[in-house]
Amino acid sequence: MSDPSLQVALEQRGRIPLDVRFACAPGRTVALIGPSGAGKSTILRSIAGLYRPDVAVVRCAGSTWLDTARGIELAPHERRTGLVFQSYALFPHLTALENVAIALGHVPRAERRAAAIALLERVNLNGFEARRPGALSGGEQQRVALARALARDPAVLLLDEPFAAIDRRTRRHLREDLLRLRSQLRAPIVLVTHDLDDAIALADEIVVIDRGRMLQSGPARDVMTAPASDEVRAILDLSTPVL
Amino acid sequence: MDWTAFLLSLKLSAWTTVLLAPIGIWLARLLAFRVRRGKGVLEGIVALPLVLPPTVLGYYLLLSLGGNSTIGRLWTGVFGHGLVFTFQGLLLASMLVNLPFAVQPMQRAFESLPTDVREAAWVSGLTPFETFWRVELPLAWPGVLSSFVLTFAHTMGEFGVVLMVGGSIPGETKTAALAIYDRVQAFDQSSAGLMSVALVLVSVAAIAIVNVASSRVGRRHE
Numbered sequence: 001m002s003d004p005s006l007q008v009a010l011e012q013r014g015r016i017p018l019d020v021r022f023a024c025a026p027g028r029t030v031a032l033i034g035p036s037g038a039g040k041s042t043i044l045r046s047i048a049g050l051y052r053p054d055v056a057v058v059r060c061a062g063s064t065w066l067d068t069a070r071g072i073e074l075a076p077h078e079r080r081t082g083l084v085f086q087s088y089a090l091f092p093h094l095t096a097l098e099n100v101a102i103a104l105g106h107v108p109r110a111e112r113r114a115a116a117i118a119l120l121e122r123v124n125l126n127g128f129e130a131r132r133p134g135a136l137s138g139g140e141q142q143r144v145a146l147a148r149a150l151a152r153d154p155a156v157l158l159l160d161e162p163f164a165a166i167d168r169r170t171r172r173h174l175r176e177d178l179l180r181l182r183s184q185l186r187a188p189i190v191l192v193t194h195d196l197d198d199a200i201a202l203a204d205e206i207v208v209i210d211r212g213r214m215l216q217s218g219p220a221r222d223v224m225t226a227p228a229s230d231e232v233r234a235i236l237d238l239s240t241p242v243l
Numbered sequence: 244m245d246w247t248a249f250l251l252s253l254k255l256s257a258w259t260t261v262l263l264a265p266i267g268i269w270l271a272r273l274l275a276f277r278v279r280r281g282k283g284v285l286e287g288i289v290a291l292p293l294v295l296p297p298t299v300l301g302y303y304l305l306l307s308l309g310g311n312s313t314i315g316r317l318w319t320g321v322f323g324h325g326l327v328f329t330f331q332g333l334l335l336a337s338m339l340v341n342l343p344f345a346v347q348p349m350q351r352a353f354e355s356l357p358t359d360v361r362e363a364a365w366v367s368g369l370t371p372f373e374t375f376w377r378v379e380l381p382l383a384w385p386g387v388l389s390s391f392v393l394t395f396a397h398t399m400g401e402f403g404v405v406l407m408v409g410g411s412i413p414g415e416t417k418t419a420a421l422a423i424y425d426r427v428q429a430f431d432q433s434s435a436g437l438m439s440v441a442l443v444l445v446s447v448a449a450i451a452i453v454n455v456a457s458s459r460v461g462r463r464h465e
Binding site for chain 2: 048049050075076077080081082083085087089090091092093102103105106148151152
Protein backbone atom coordinates (compact mmCIF):
# COMPACT_ATOMS: atom_id res chain seq x y z
CA MET A 1 0.00 0.00 0.00
CA SER A 2 1.37 3.37 -0.90
CA ASP A 3 1.27 6.08 1.69
CA PRO A 4 -1.31 8.72 0.65
CA SER A 5 0.08 11.38 3.00
CA LEU A 6 2.37 14.27 2.16
CA GLN A 7 5.93 13.82 3.36
CA VAL A 8 8.40 16.65 3.20
CA ALA A 9 12.10 16.69 4.16
CA LEU A 10 14.19 19.67 3.08
CA GLU A 11 17.77 20.53 3.87
CA GLN A 12 19.90 23.34 2.61
CA ARG A 13 22.74 25.53 3.80
CA GLY A 14 23.75 28.93 2.46
CA ARG A 15 21.73 31.97 1.65
CA ILE A 16 18.33 30.32 2.14
CA PRO A 17 18.92 27.78 4.93
CA LEU A 18 16.39 24.99 5.32
CA ASP A 19 16.08 22.17 7.83
CA VAL A 20 12.49 20.96 7.88
CA ARG A 21 10.79 17.58 8.09
CA PHE A 22 7.06 17.04 8.42
CA ALA A 23 4.18 14.94 7.20
CA CYS A 24 0.49 15.55 6.70
CA ALA A 25 -2.22 12.93 6.24
CA PRO A 26 -5.14 13.39 3.80
CA GLY A 27 -7.93 15.44 5.34
CA ARG A 28 -5.54 16.95 7.87
CA THR A 29 -4.14 20.47 7.93
CA VAL A 30 -0.65 21.53 8.89
CA ALA A 31 0.10 25.19 9.53
CA LEU A 32 3.63 26.45 8.98
CA ILE A 33 3.98 29.36 11.36
CA GLY A 34 6.86 31.78 11.77
CA PRO A 35 7.95 35.36 11.24
CA SER A 36 8.15 36.79 7.74
CA GLY A 37 11.34 35.70 6.01
CA ALA A 38 11.43 32.45 8.02
CA GLY A 39 11.35 30.37 4.82
CA LYS A 40 7.70 29.28 5.03
CA SER A 41 6.90 30.23 1.45
CA THR A 42 10.11 28.55 0.26
CA ILE A 43 8.87 25.31 1.82
CA LEU A 44 5.54 25.65 0.02
CA ARG A 45 7.32 26.44 -3.25
CA SER A 46 9.53 23.38 -2.81
CA ILE A 47 6.44 21.17 -2.50
CA ALA A 48 4.92 22.73 -5.64
CA GLY A 49 8.16 22.37 -7.61
CA LEU A 50 8.82 26.10 -7.94
CA TYR A 51 11.97 25.88 -5.84
CA ARG A 52 14.52 23.11 -5.51
CA PRO A 53 16.50 22.84 -2.25
CA ASP A 54 19.93 21.15 -2.30
CA VAL A 55 18.77 18.04 -0.46
CA ALA A 56 15.10 17.26 -0.51
CA VAL A 57 12.44 14.57 -0.54
CA VAL A 58 8.81 15.36 -1.32
CA ARG A 59 6.34 12.49 -1.56
CA CYS A 60 2.62 12.77 -1.99
CA ALA A 61 -0.28 10.45 -2.76
CA GLY A 62 2.07 7.52 -3.05
CA SER A 63 4.39 9.03 -5.65
CA THR A 64 7.74 10.72 -5.32
CA TRP A 65 7.76 14.27 -6.64
CA LEU A 66 11.27 15.18 -5.58
CA ASP A 67 14.16 13.08 -4.34
CA THR A 68 17.47 14.80 -4.89
CA ALA A 69 19.48 11.75 -3.80
CA ARG A 70 17.82 9.57 -6.45
CA GLY A 71 17.73 12.31 -9.08
CA ILE A 72 13.93 12.42 -9.22
CA GLU A 73 12.41 15.82 -9.90
CA LEU A 74 8.94 16.32 -11.32
CA ALA A 75 8.17 19.65 -13.00
CA PRO A 76 5.46 21.78 -11.34
CA HIS A 77 2.87 20.80 -13.98
CA GLU A 78 3.53 17.12 -13.30
CA ARG A 79 2.75 17.44 -9.58
CA ARG A 80 -0.87 17.55 -8.55
CA THR A 81 -0.68 20.58 -6.29
CA GLY A 82 -3.28 23.24 -5.74
CA LEU A 83 -1.47 26.39 -4.72
CA VAL A 84 -3.21 29.58 -3.66
CA PHE A 85 -0.61 32.33 -4.05
CA GLN A 86 -0.42 35.15 -1.54
CA SER A 87 -0.89 37.57 -4.44
CA TYR A 88 -3.58 35.23 -5.94
CA ALA A 89 -1.70 35.36 -9.28
CA LEU A 90 -4.86 35.13 -11.39
CA PHE A 91 -4.58 35.35 -15.17
CA PRO A 92 -5.66 38.94 -15.85
CA HIS A 93 -6.69 38.30 -19.47
CA LEU A 94 -9.10 35.49 -18.58
CA THR A 95 -12.55 35.59 -16.94
CA ALA A 96 -13.15 33.99 -13.54
CA LEU A 97 -14.60 30.97 -15.34
CA GLU A 98 -11.60 30.67 -17.70
CA ASN A 99 -9.19 31.11 -14.78
CA VAL A 100 -10.71 28.01 -13.18
CA ALA A 101 -11.24 26.06 -16.41
CA ILE A 102 -7.58 26.40 -17.41
CA ALA A 103 -6.64 24.18 -14.46
CA LEU A 104 -9.11 21.47 -15.57
CA GLY A 105 -6.76 19.97 -18.16
CA HIS A 106 -7.38 16.48 -16.77
CA VAL A 107 -11.16 16.79 -17.36
CA PRO A 108 -12.64 16.07 -20.84
CA ARG A 109 -12.99 19.32 -22.78
CA ALA A 110 -16.78 19.13 -23.03
CA GLU A 111 -17.15 18.89 -19.25
CA ARG A 112 -14.77 21.69 -18.29
CA ARG A 113 -17.26 24.53 -18.38
CA ALA A 114 -19.77 22.81 -16.14
CA ALA A 115 -16.99 21.72 -13.77
CA ALA A 116 -15.64 25.28 -13.57
CA ILE A 117 -19.12 26.68 -12.85
CA ALA A 118 -19.56 24.09 -10.09
CA LEU A 119 -16.20 25.06 -8.56
CA LEU A 120 -17.08 28.76 -8.60
CA GLU A 121 -20.35 27.88 -6.88
CA ARG A 122 -18.43 25.92 -4.29
CA VAL A 123 -16.55 29.10 -3.30
CA ASN A 124 -19.79 31.16 -3.38
CA LEU A 125 -19.01 32.99 -6.60
CA ASN A 126 -22.07 32.17 -8.68
CA GLY A 127 -22.81 34.98 -11.09
CA PHE A 128 -19.17 36.07 -11.31
CA GLU A 129 -18.22 33.71 -14.16
CA ALA A 130 -17.78 36.38 -16.85
CA ARG A 131 -15.82 38.87 -14.73
CA ARG A 132 -12.12 39.44 -15.22
CA PRO A 133 -9.87 39.61 -12.13
CA GLY A 134 -9.61 43.39 -12.51
CA ALA A 135 -13.34 43.68 -11.85
CA LEU A 136 -13.24 41.56 -8.67
CA SER A 137 -12.56 42.61 -5.08
CA GLY A 138 -9.58 41.17 -3.20
CA GLY A 139 -11.76 38.64 -1.41
CA GLU A 140 -13.43 37.56 -4.66
CA GLN A 141 -10.08 37.20 -6.40
CA GLN A 142 -8.92 34.97 -3.60
CA ARG A 143 -11.99 32.77 -4.02
CA VAL A 144 -11.26 32.42 -7.73
CA ALA A 145 -7.68 31.49 -6.83
CA LEU A 146 -9.00 28.89 -4.41
CA ALA A 147 -11.42 27.50 -7.01
CA ARG A 148 -8.54 27.30 -9.51
CA ALA A 149 -6.41 25.42 -6.98
CA LEU A 150 -9.28 22.97 -6.35
CA ALA A 151 -9.84 22.57 -10.09
CA ARG A 152 -6.53 20.78 -10.34
CA ASP A 153 -8.03 17.98 -8.20
CA PRO A 154 -4.98 18.44 -6.00
CA ALA A 155 -3.21 15.69 -4.10
CA VAL A 156 -2.16 18.47 -1.73
CA LEU A 157 -3.63 21.94 -1.22
CA LEU A 158 -1.12 24.69 -0.42
CA LEU A 159 -2.28 28.04 0.96
CA ASP A 160 0.29 30.84 1.14
CA GLU A 161 -0.74 33.47 3.72
CA PRO A 162 -4.40 33.35 2.65
CA PHE A 163 -5.37 35.97 5.23
CA ALA A 164 -2.58 38.44 4.60
CA ALA A 165 -4.26 40.90 2.26
CA ILE A 166 -7.92 40.87 3.29
CA ASP A 167 -10.02 42.82 5.78
CA ARG A 168 -11.44 41.39 9.04
CA ARG A 169 -14.91 40.58 7.73
CA THR A 170 -13.62 38.80 4.65
CA ARG A 171 -11.16 37.03 6.89
CA ARG A 172 -13.94 35.60 9.07
CA HIS A 173 -15.86 34.40 6.00
CA LEU A 174 -12.76 32.86 4.47
CA ARG A 175 -11.95 31.03 7.68
CA GLU A 176 -15.45 29.53 7.69
CA ASP A 177 -15.11 28.58 4.02
CA LEU A 178 -11.76 26.93 4.59
CA LEU A 179 -13.11 25.00 7.57
CA ARG A 180 -15.98 23.75 5.44
CA LEU A 181 -13.60 22.92 2.62
CA ARG A 182 -11.28 21.07 4.96
CA SER A 183 -14.04 18.72 5.99
CA GLN A 184 -14.87 17.97 2.33
CA LEU A 185 -11.40 17.69 0.85
CA ARG A 186 -9.64 14.34 0.95
CA ALA A 187 -6.18 15.82 0.54
CA PRO A 188 -3.57 17.15 2.94
CA ILE A 189 -3.62 20.93 3.38
CA VAL A 190 -0.51 22.98 4.15
CA LEU A 191 -1.21 26.49 5.32
CA VAL A 192 1.43 29.18 5.67
CA THR A 193 0.68 31.94 8.15
CA HIS A 194 2.34 34.25 10.62
CA ASP A 195 -0.85 34.46 12.67
CA LEU A 196 -1.34 32.03 15.53
CA ASP A 197 -5.12 32.54 15.64
CA ASP A 198 -5.46 31.41 12.01
CA ALA A 199 -3.26 28.43 12.70
CA ILE A 200 -5.29 27.37 15.75
CA ALA A 201 -8.60 27.87 13.94
CA LEU A 202 -7.67 25.82 10.89
CA ALA A 203 -4.80 23.45 11.61
CA ASP A 204 -4.62 20.08 13.29
CA GLU A 205 -0.91 20.49 13.69
CA ILE A 206 1.44 23.40 13.64
CA VAL A 207 5.08 23.54 12.63
CA VAL A 208 7.00 26.49 14.08
CA ILE A 209 9.70 27.74 11.75
CA ASP A 210 12.42 30.35 12.02
CA ARG A 211 15.28 30.99 9.60
CA GLY A 212 14.39 27.82 7.71
CA ARG A 213 14.70 25.62 10.80
CA MET A 214 11.86 23.65 12.31
CA LEU A 215 11.78 24.62 15.98
CA GLN A 216 8.80 22.59 17.14
CA SER A 217 5.86 20.68 15.73
CA GLY A 218 2.75 19.06 17.11
CA PRO A 219 -0.93 19.66 17.78
CA ALA A 220 -1.59 23.39 18.14
CA ARG A 221 -2.72 23.08 21.75
CA ASP A 222 0.36 21.09 22.79
CA VAL A 223 2.76 23.55 21.19
CA MET A 224 0.98 26.45 22.87
CA THR A 225 0.85 24.94 26.32
CA ALA A 226 4.37 23.56 26.18
CA PRO A 227 6.56 25.65 23.88
CA ALA A 228 9.92 23.92 23.49
CA SER A 229 12.01 27.08 23.84
CA ASP A 230 11.93 30.82 24.42
CA GLU A 231 12.32 31.19 20.65
CA VAL A 232 9.07 29.32 20.03
CA ARG A 233 7.42 31.30 22.81
CA ALA A 234 8.51 34.55 21.19
CA ILE A 235 7.36 33.52 17.70
CA LEU A 236 3.97 32.43 19.00
CA ASP A 237 3.85 35.62 21.05
CA LEU A 238 3.05 33.71 24.24
CA SER A 239 3.74 35.42 27.53
CA THR A 240 6.44 33.84 29.68
CA PRO A 241 4.83 31.79 32.47
CA VAL A 242 5.31 33.27 35.94
CA LEU A 243 7.13 30.78 38.10
CA MET B 244 5.75 55.27 -59.26
CA ASP B 245 7.95 52.17 -59.26
CA TRP B 246 5.46 49.48 -58.27
CA THR B 247 8.02 46.71 -58.69
CA ALA B 248 10.23 48.32 -56.07
CA PHE B 249 7.31 49.01 -53.77
CA LEU B 250 6.04 45.41 -54.00
CA LEU B 251 9.57 44.14 -53.45
CA SER B 252 9.78 46.24 -50.27
CA LEU B 253 6.47 44.80 -49.06
CA LYS B 254 7.69 41.28 -49.84
CA LEU B 255 11.00 41.85 -48.04
CA SER B 256 9.23 43.37 -45.02
CA ALA B 257 6.71 40.54 -44.80
CA TRP B 258 9.35 37.81 -45.05
CA THR B 259 11.64 39.55 -42.56
CA THR B 260 8.77 39.90 -40.07
CA VAL B 261 7.56 36.32 -40.48
CA LEU B 262 11.01 34.73 -40.26
CA LEU B 263 12.16 36.94 -37.39
CA ALA B 264 9.01 36.29 -35.31
CA PRO B 265 9.99 32.86 -33.92
CA ILE B 266 13.67 33.81 -33.61
CA GLY B 267 12.76 37.08 -31.89
CA ILE B 268 10.32 35.41 -29.48
CA TRP B 269 12.89 32.76 -28.63
CA LEU B 270 15.65 35.33 -28.02
CA ALA B 271 13.33 37.68 -26.12
CA ARG B 272 12.18 34.92 -23.76
CA LEU B 273 15.75 33.71 -23.36
CA LEU B 274 16.84 37.20 -22.29
CA ALA B 275 13.75 37.84 -20.16
CA PHE B 276 13.57 34.53 -18.28
CA ARG B 277 16.68 32.41 -18.62
CA VAL B 278 19.96 34.22 -19.16
CA ARG B 279 21.46 35.59 -15.97
CA ARG B 280 25.21 35.57 -16.52
CA GLY B 281 26.34 37.39 -19.64
CA LYS B 282 22.91 38.96 -20.17
CA GLY B 283 24.45 42.39 -20.76
CA VAL B 284 26.80 41.00 -23.41
CA LEU B 285 23.99 39.20 -25.26
CA GLU B 286 21.77 42.30 -25.06
CA GLY B 287 24.66 44.33 -26.43
CA ILE B 288 25.11 42.00 -29.40
CA VAL B 289 21.37 42.14 -30.17
CA ALA B 290 21.43 45.96 -29.95
CA LEU B 291 24.53 46.34 -32.14
CA PRO B 292 22.66 46.96 -35.42
CA LEU B 293 21.02 49.98 -33.75
CA VAL B 294 24.27 51.80 -33.17
CA LEU B 295 26.42 50.64 -36.10
CA PRO B 296 26.33 52.91 -39.16
CA PRO B 297 24.22 51.03 -41.77
CA THR B 298 26.95 51.27 -44.40
CA VAL B 299 29.49 49.76 -41.99
CA LEU B 300 27.07 46.98 -41.12
CA GLY B 301 26.40 46.48 -44.83
CA TYR B 302 30.11 46.32 -45.55
CA TYR B 303 30.69 43.59 -42.99
CA LEU B 304 27.63 41.67 -44.18
CA LEU B 305 28.97 41.92 -47.72
CA LEU B 306 32.25 40.43 -46.51
CA SER B 307 30.65 37.66 -44.45
CA LEU B 308 28.06 36.67 -47.08
CA GLY B 309 30.26 37.20 -50.15
CA GLY B 310 31.57 34.52 -52.50
CA ASN B 311 34.84 34.14 -50.59
CA SER B 312 33.17 33.76 -47.18
CA THR B 313 32.25 30.45 -45.55
CA ILE B 314 28.54 31.27 -45.58
CA GLY B 315 28.75 32.42 -49.22
CA ARG B 316 30.61 29.25 -50.32
CA LEU B 317 28.18 26.98 -48.43
CA TRP B 318 25.21 28.80 -50.00
CA THR B 319 26.68 28.54 -53.48
CA GLY B 320 27.41 24.83 -52.89
CA VAL B 321 23.77 24.13 -51.99
CA PHE B 322 21.86 26.57 -54.25
CA GLY B 323 24.26 27.05 -57.12
CA HIS B 324 24.39 30.85 -56.91
CA GLY B 325 25.84 33.46 -54.57
CA LEU B 326 24.07 35.15 -51.69
CA VAL B 327 24.99 38.80 -52.16
CA PHE B 328 23.00 40.89 -54.67
CA THR B 329 20.10 38.40 -54.39
CA PHE B 330 16.76 38.63 -52.60
CA GLN B 331 17.76 35.82 -50.21
CA GLY B 332 20.95 37.65 -49.25
CA LEU B 333 18.97 40.82 -48.77
CA LEU B 334 16.49 38.95 -46.56
CA LEU B 335 19.27 37.50 -44.42
CA ALA B 336 20.85 40.94 -43.99
CA SER B 337 17.45 42.45 -43.23
CA MET B 338 16.83 39.88 -40.50
CA LEU B 339 20.15 40.68 -38.84
CA VAL B 340 19.60 44.44 -39.07
CA ASN B 341 16.12 44.12 -37.58
CA LEU B 342 17.11 41.89 -34.67
CA PRO B 343 16.94 44.71 -32.06
CA PHE B 344 13.57 45.94 -33.39
CA ALA B 345 12.18 42.42 -33.12
CA VAL B 346 13.71 41.43 -29.79
CA GLN B 347 13.65 44.51 -27.58
CA PRO B 348 9.89 45.29 -27.38
CA MET B 349 9.13 41.60 -26.87
CA GLN B 350 11.82 41.24 -24.22
CA ARG B 351 10.37 44.19 -22.26
CA ALA B 352 6.88 42.69 -22.60
CA PHE B 353 7.96 39.26 -21.33
CA GLU B 354 9.99 40.84 -18.51
CA SER B 355 6.92 42.75 -17.33
CA LEU B 356 4.93 39.53 -16.77
CA PRO B 357 4.62 38.82 -13.04
CA THR B 358 6.65 35.72 -12.12
CA ASP B 359 3.86 34.32 -9.97
CA VAL B 360 1.40 34.39 -12.88
CA ARG B 361 3.72 32.14 -14.90
CA GLU B 362 4.22 29.94 -11.84
CA ALA B 363 0.45 29.78 -11.32
CA ALA B 364 0.13 28.47 -14.87
CA TRP B 365 2.65 25.67 -14.24
CA VAL B 366 1.02 24.75 -10.95
CA SER B 367 -2.36 24.70 -12.72
CA GLY B 368 -0.98 21.86 -14.83
CA LEU B 369 0.05 23.78 -17.94
CA THR B 370 3.21 22.59 -19.69
CA PRO B 371 5.84 25.24 -20.45
CA PHE B 372 4.54 25.46 -24.03
CA GLU B 373 0.90 25.76 -22.92
CA THR B 374 1.99 28.44 -20.45
CA PHE B 375 3.67 30.32 -23.30
CA TRP B 376 0.71 29.96 -25.63
CA ARG B 377 -2.19 30.58 -23.22
CA VAL B 378 -0.68 32.95 -20.64
CA GLU B 379 2.60 34.56 -21.69
CA LEU B 380 1.78 35.35 -25.32
CA PRO B 381 -1.69 36.89 -24.70
CA LEU B 382 -0.31 39.01 -21.86
CA ALA B 383 2.78 40.10 -23.79
CA TRP B 384 0.82 40.60 -27.03
CA PRO B 385 1.12 44.43 -27.28
CA GLY B 386 4.92 44.12 -27.07
CA VAL B 387 4.97 41.22 -29.52
CA LEU B 388 2.79 43.11 -31.99
CA SER B 389 4.98 46.22 -31.60
CA SER B 390 7.95 44.08 -32.56
CA PHE B 391 6.24 42.79 -35.69
CA VAL B 392 5.11 46.24 -36.79
CA LEU B 393 8.44 47.91 -36.02
CA THR B 394 10.29 45.22 -37.95
CA PHE B 395 7.95 45.57 -40.90
CA ALA B 396 8.05 49.38 -40.98
CA HIS B 397 11.79 49.55 -40.45
CA THR B 398 12.44 47.10 -43.29
CA MET B 399 10.24 49.17 -45.61
CA GLY B 400 12.51 52.17 -45.10
CA GLU B 401 15.95 50.52 -44.73
CA PHE B 402 18.48 52.09 -47.10
CA GLY B 403 22.17 51.73 -46.30
CA VAL B 404 22.41 48.01 -45.66
CA VAL B 405 20.04 47.23 -48.53
CA LEU B 406 22.18 49.21 -50.94
CA MET B 407 25.43 47.62 -49.77
CA VAL B 408 24.24 44.00 -49.72
CA GLY B 409 21.59 44.13 -52.46
CA GLY B 410 23.15 46.47 -54.95
CA SER B 411 19.83 47.94 -56.19
CA ILE B 412 19.04 45.37 -58.90
CA PRO B 413 15.54 46.08 -60.29
CA GLY B 414 13.04 43.35 -59.39
CA GLU B 415 15.54 41.52 -57.21
CA THR B 416 16.99 43.91 -54.63
CA LYS B 417 15.87 47.41 -55.59
CA THR B 418 13.49 48.36 -52.78
CA ALA B 419 11.21 51.40 -52.54
CA ALA B 420 13.73 53.37 -50.48
CA LEU B 421 16.39 52.79 -53.14
CA ALA B 422 13.93 53.63 -55.90
CA ILE B 423 13.14 56.96 -54.25
CA TYR B 424 16.85 57.80 -54.17
CA ASP B 425 17.17 56.66 -57.75
CA ARG B 426 14.23 58.83 -58.90
CA VAL B 427 15.59 61.89 -57.08
CA GLN B 428 18.96 61.39 -58.77
CA ALA B 429 17.10 61.32 -62.11
CA PHE B 430 15.20 64.56 -61.25
CA ASP B 431 11.93 62.57 -61.36
CA GLN B 432 10.35 64.41 -58.41
CA SER B 433 6.79 63.23 -59.02
CA SER B 434 7.69 59.50 -58.80
CA ALA B 435 9.91 60.13 -55.77
CA GLY B 436 7.08 62.10 -54.16
CA LEU B 437 4.48 59.40 -54.82
CA MET B 438 6.64 56.65 -53.41
CA SER B 439 7.53 58.75 -50.38
CA VAL B 440 3.83 59.27 -49.67
CA ALA B 441 3.29 55.51 -49.97
CA LEU B 442 6.04 54.85 -47.41
CA VAL B 443 4.65 57.53 -45.09
CA LEU B 444 1.22 55.84 -45.28
CA VAL B 445 2.74 52.46 -44.41
CA SER B 446 4.49 54.01 -41.40
CA VAL B 447 1.36 55.79 -40.18
CA ALA B 448 -0.66 52.60 -40.58
CA ALA B 449 1.97 50.71 -38.57
CA ILE B 450 1.78 53.17 -35.67
CA ALA B 451 -2.03 53.10 -35.81
CA ILE B 452 -2.10 49.30 -35.66
CA VAL B 453 0.17 49.25 -32.60
CA ASN B 454 -1.87 51.93 -30.83
CA VAL B 455 -5.26 50.33 -31.49
CA ALA B 456 -4.05 46.87 -30.54
CA SER B 457 -2.39 48.09 -27.35
CA SER B 458 -5.47 49.97 -26.17
CA ARG B 459 -7.68 46.95 -26.94
CA VAL B 460 -5.48 44.64 -24.91
CA GLY B 461 -5.28 47.28 -22.17
CA ARG B 462 -9.08 47.36 -21.96
CA ARG B 463 -9.24 43.59 -21.96
CA HIS B 464 -6.99 43.41 -18.89
CA GLU B 465 -9.00 45.90 -16.84
